Amino acid sequence: MKTPFSEYLTQIAPSVKKAIEDLSSDHDYVSALCTDSKGLMIRVGSKAKTVSNKTMTTERGVVIRVCKNRKYSEYAVNTADWNDTAAVIKEIRDQLSMQDRLLESTETNVFETDPLDDDPCEFFGQKETGMLPEEADLKTLVNKLTAISDKGMAMNDKMIECIARAQSTHISKMFLTKNRDLRQSYVYSEGIVAAVVASDGRIKEDYRSVSGIKGPELFDEMEEILPDVVNGAAELLGAESIEPGEYDIITSPEVTGLIAHEAFGHGVEMDMFVKNRALGAEYIGKRVASDNVTMHEGALCAEDVTSYFFDDEGVMAGDVTEIENGILKTGICDALAAKRLGTVPTGNGKRENFSHKVYTRMTNTMFDSGTYSKEEMISSIKYGFLLEGMQSGMEDPKHWGIQCIIQKGREIKDGKLTGRVVSPVIMTGYVPDLLGSISMCSSDREVFGSGGCGKGHKEWVKVADGGPYLKTRGRLG
Amino acid sequence: MKTDEIIELLKKSGADAWRITDTVKKGWEFYFIRHDLDQNRSKSLENILITVFVASKDREYVGSASAEVGPDETKEYIELTIKDLIFQAGLVKDKYYELKAPAQDLEIPDRDIDLNAISADFINTFKSIPETEETYMNSYEIFVSSVERRIVTSTGTDVTEKYPVSLLDTVVNAKNGDHEIEFYKLYDSGECQKEALKADIGKTMEHGRARLRAQNTPNLEKCDVVFSSEDALRIYELFKDGLDTSFIYMKYSPFKKGEPIAEDVKGDKVTLRALRSVEGSSLNRVTDEEGSPIKDTLLMEENVPVSFHGSSRFSYYLNEKDTFIVGNYEVEGGSYSAEELLKGPVLECVFFSDFQVDTLTGDMFGEIRLAYLHEADGTVRPVTGGSVSGNLRELISDMKMSRERTLYDSAIIPSYTRIAGVTVTGAE
Structure with a gap:
């Protein structure tokens, strides 16, 4: 079925448009992003369970953005009574005037920016879904997750907890200006199964996830990943520490996605170019990776949790080729940064929710596939590791340093997996070195969307990333 | 719908226990590139978190379910939400537990939080940081909030606190010719801790100079x-x-x-x-x-x-x-x-x-x-x-x-x- 659009947003649209009209009388640009996203979260463990309507992206509210005399200001609200538009407008004007007086008293200069473009556009997009989170059969879902948790606990005597967590969000967003009226609705869902094992004073945890632009019907896929999760966690109990050093490595698609995200996701977010915070700005048109590397970013380049029709600034979704055969072609850009840089936005302006500022953010960040099989890649390695499972990552866009925390490495000797496992693994290094030594890419690829991404250590948004298996060389500790 | 009205609905709902947390937040934000204003933001938010608990008759099990609702939801929606929560909590069978009895003799300070004054303190503090050609503020973001939180439970707790919360997102750069590095740092605080902030950023600049020659x-x-x-x-x-x-x-x-x-x-x-x-x-x-x-x-x-x-x-x-x-x-x-x-x-x-x-x-x-x-x-x-x-x-x-x-x-x-x-x- 087509995902229904929020009745609440439809109802407040005329009032919000009235406010835009009024504010436009003395502002050079006015827009409103209105959100109403409902959700469902169920977390079942052997000792504690939770049911909630709150997910990372549930929200309801309106943010008004204005530009006056080349200065941008915003007012975000969920306490407004849109039946009394005059009062809302007065509050917006009062709040922003108070801030203006403060900025004047502190003699603050403005980073002046032209008004954003406001070309006429009307759009109404609804993605298909099998089910809505607010209409899901909770009893069946709780029973399903309980069965997964129970089964997981029984699979290994070292298990101390098995958690099955499912969440689904029905997104409705409306972007309005004087000339634009864009509305979209879709449902995305994600499921995670995590196993915690303990033995001889050691505690280890492993997890797998599923995600997609689907309704709660996605949770049917969770039981399939359970054996891998339990076996993976048990395996970690016997894992050894890695001998620090530089190794030939093969990254699994999940780790490939982490590298994509940290290396040329954050590294080419162009709001960082405006602040002179990204080395990538100096490398457009230059080699940053081996010939084997082509990378895409955009809501259109995969169908996963962040594959929207338009972004939070009313820019239609895109598919940007960031790296083509090793050459950095371009970055991704929000609308305000694009105006400042004299370029075009790419549909990557995102907010944590309506009450947060827009930054340039990732959507789907993907390495393209190659021509090899995973087996061919393993057999090409004299000594090294196959890296699996991602925990976290961090980048240094000014210096192109990268930190990837990886769940485990499987030892490869003379082209074969030996069965020895090392964990955890921290991979660090200089991005062009890491990408420059990519020598093989597998012909398949996967996308993962169960994670969140921060700008620094805040502003959490949904992202997806992935790609094929990659063979490269990296520093592991 | 007002919190007190939701509380009345909860009292009549048949839930074995419930808790409601109403958080009202007024926030001011200022974003700077070097010392020029990128943009300023203001926000007025209220979120109401309702949690209901349903116990088995023999008190062997209890389940909970929660929902966050906005302040503009209708009575009909809240009634339906509470009914759903009671059903959902009944699906959850956790080991029995109870909410605590209310605390006695709490002394809650009555705080007046001035967003304008706290924001001014932060802006002026950043303007006063000594910079050189070698070390400088690349950018910073100032988040200042006044939060009023009310927690009410079925066991008699009803406590309201008001407090300031501030967050700074800072980037300090150091450069030597074409070689430039940055240090990114977040600072949490209640109000503006001017001297501590200046001292720490000064220390970060020292580290920046060291990293240039690292x-x-x-x-x-x-x-x-x-x-x-x-x-x-x-x-x-x-x-x-x-x-x-x-x-x-x-x-x-x-x-x-x-x-x-x-x-x-x-x-x-x-x-x-x-x-x-x-x-x-x-x-x-x-x-x-x-x-x-x-x-x-x-x-x-x-x-x-x-x-x-x-x-x-x-x-x-x-x-x-x-x-x-x-x-x-x-x-x-x-x-x-x-x-x-x-x-x-x-x-x-x-x-x-x-x-x-x-x-x-x-x-x-x-x-x-x-x-x-x-x-x-x-x-x-x-x-x-x-x-x-x-x-x-x-x-x-x-x-x-x-x-x-x-x-x-x-x-x-x-x-x-x-x-x-x-x-x-x-x-x-």
Whole structure:
């Protein structure tokens, strides 16, 4: 079925448009992003369970953005009574005037920016879904997750907890200006199964996830990943520490996605170019990776949790080729940064929710596939590791340093997996070195969307990333 | 719909217990590129979190379900939501627990929070930071909020607190010709801590200058590492989380009251105390997020757990009275001077990409952005790149702490923490 659009947003649209009209009388640009996203979260463990309507992206509210005399200001609200538009407008004007007086008293200069473009556009997009989170059969879902948790606990005597967590969000967003009226609705869902094992004073945890632009019907896929999760966690109990050093490595698609995200996701977010915070700005048109590397970013380049029709600034979704055969072609850009840089936005302006500022953010960040099989890649390695499972990552866009925390490495000797496992693994290094030594890419690829991404250590948004298996060389500790 | 009206609906709902948390937040935000205003923002938000509990007749099980609703929802929607929550809570069969009885004689300070004045303090503080051509503020973001939180429960708790919360996102750059680096840092606080902020940014600029001349970290294999920045908070969180009733109940933590947490300790032992108030902290509250009163409480003394802390649910399971969710805390100073702890050979790490300690497994890791390598002969040189790793649970028996302590927003911890046997992967 087509995902229904929020009745609440439809109802407040005329009032919000009235406010835009009024504010436009003395502002050079006015827009409103209105959100109403409902959700469902169920977390079942052997000792504690939770049911909630709150997910990372549930929200309801309106943010008004204005530009006056080349200065941008915003007012975000969920306490407004849109039946009394005059009062809302007065509050917006009062709040922003108070801030203006403060900025004047502190003699603050403005980073002046032209008004954003406001070309006429009307759009109404609804993605298909099998089910809505607010209409899901909770009893069946709780029973399903309980069965997964129970089964997981029984699979290994070292298990101390098995958690099955499912969440689904029905997104409705409306972007309005004087000339634009864009509305979209879709449902995305994600499921995670995590196993915690303990033995001889050691505690280890492993997890797998599923995600997609689907309704709660996605949770049917969770039981399939359970054996891998339990076996993976048990395996970690016997894992050894890695001998620090530089190794030939093969990254699994999940780790490939982490590298994509940290290396040329954050590294080419162009709001960082405006602040002179990204080395990538100096490398457009230059080699940053081996010939084997082509990378895409955009809501259109995969169908996963962040594959929207338009972004939070009313820019239609895109598919940007960031790296083509090793050459950095371009970055991704929000609308305000694009105006400042004299370029075009790419549909990557995102907010944590309506009450947060827009930054340039990732959507789907993907390495393209190659021509090899995973087996061919393993057999090409004299000594090294196959890296699996991602925990976290961090980048240094000014210096192109990268930190990837990886769940485990499987030892490869003379082209074969030996069965020895090392964990955890921290991979660090200089991005062009890491990408420059990519020598093989597998012909398949996967996308993962169960994670969140921060700008620094805040502003959490949904992202997806992935790609094929990659063979490269990296520093592991 | 007003909170009081929702409370009336909950009273009539048939739920065995319920809790409602109404959070009203007014926020001002200012974003700067160098010292020019990128944009200014204002926000007015209210979120109401409703949790209902449904118990089995024999009190063997209880289930809970929660929903966040906005202030503009209709009575019909709230009634339907509460009905759904009661049904959902009935699907959850957890071991029985109860909400706490209301705290008596709470003294809630009446605070007047002036967003304009706090914002002005921050803006003026940043303008007054001494900069040079070599070190300067690349950008910063100022978030100032006034939060009013009301917690009401079916057991009689009804407590409202108002408090300021501030957050700064800062980027300090250092450059030498074409060579330029940055340090990114977040600061939490209640109101503006002007002098502490200026001093810390000044220190970051010093580190920036050091990083410009830093060489690649050598491969040190196993060595002593000193943590002398706020990253050391992650180390002490292993102790704090290990004392949490949820960790104890879930068997995620091996800590037992009265039993030392480590054997054959060669270094210092940890004494950790929860605090209700710390000057300037963003977490100064009279009650925790469930309405339980926060008190100064000794949690661990000389590596021996004394009290547990945590939510009412897991505290009920462990029969722990008077518990609360810890915000502010302090760790007592150790027995060493800074000079003793920095005696080489030792790697003093001051900036990581993202230093983490997994408090479940004890694994720790972080890419080194800047460290100082103190050699045995007393020479010191800045290094960058590579990483530290190890399992903190296995390393805490040889941990030394300085007598001198440092306040990081809500925690006071030893200024220098030295751990032996950390794996250092070089970048050479």
